[in-house]
Amino acid sequence: MGGIADKFDKAYEEKPISELAGAPVEALQGVSPGDAQHLKDAFNIKTVRDLGTNKYFLWAQAVAKLAD
Structure with missing residues (x-):
């Protein structure tokens, strides 16, 4: 998944991308x-x-990208 799984807490690392999209925001590391x-x-x-x-x-x- 191109390094996406490691941005999530352990319990979510093996989930398919469709489930990650529906995961609660606290599933994201940090x-x-x-x-x-x-x-x-x-x-x-x-x-x-x-x-x-x-x-x-x-x-x-978008503003941040344009500023770069």
């Missing part, structure tokens, strides 16, 4: 349950897919 709650409260982000498709994060990513 995202605590408290962080996940803040994302949910602020942006209604509950899953990795939600995080990766959030318009504000996509806009910020």
